[in-house]
Amino acid sequence: MFTIRSSRPTDGARILEIWRGAVDATHHFLSVEDRIAIGREVCGFLPQAPLTLAIDENDRPLGFMLIDKGHMEALFIDPAAFGRGIGTALVRHGLALHPGMTTDVNEQNEQAVGFYERMGFVQIDRSPHDGQGRLYPLIHLAHRS
Template identity: 25%
Template structure:
């Protein structure tokens, strides 16, 4: 089931984000993500303009979410236990309908995510060093031909 975020979802979303972030970003120390959880809870989620959740019909648990800040896709996370089942693709399609032509940032070393976005037609628009981690991140979006 797809539904909008409500404040009561905060802890479940932060837990999903933390679990998925640690697994996807093994090139960044786990302690970084654990320390960043409070910012996710008190800064990033409240700053988001739109947050959409996927709730597993069988368990009632949140297993994916996406968040926009204006037309920037600030987050698209799928619980590790729910990955590989098409849920990320479904959330990507929802994001594309919400804000065609959106941009996002992804760490270059997160090869699985970079490949996921490239298979869906996004291209690298810019590379930059993310200040907090020192890692290279890619700004991705549609190519000029798609825009």
């Protein structure tokens, strides 16, 4: 069982732990150098970002989402909690607040692409690079509201 709440400053270390575990479990396509560089960037902003968390009965974060102006910038779930509906619940929560929400997904992350398609997102565009100019193609998605 889990509930949803906003992040607090004390959640920072756990949020980074979730991010690292999720990326290591799902982003096998990243080079070691890029994984390290991205990790440094994430450590600089993610702990202070206004996140929506899924927490367990002990108030321990299991996953998080970051939405900025109707665009979901991040969705990461603790790999130990995969398959429990946490990502689905967070996305549904985001859609309730932002109908027509958009997001981007790495083309190489086929599991995530399939998840978003099952959630009702459709491809609206594609970029050959990620947001930092690295050669990781992005699929731009929007929810069919």
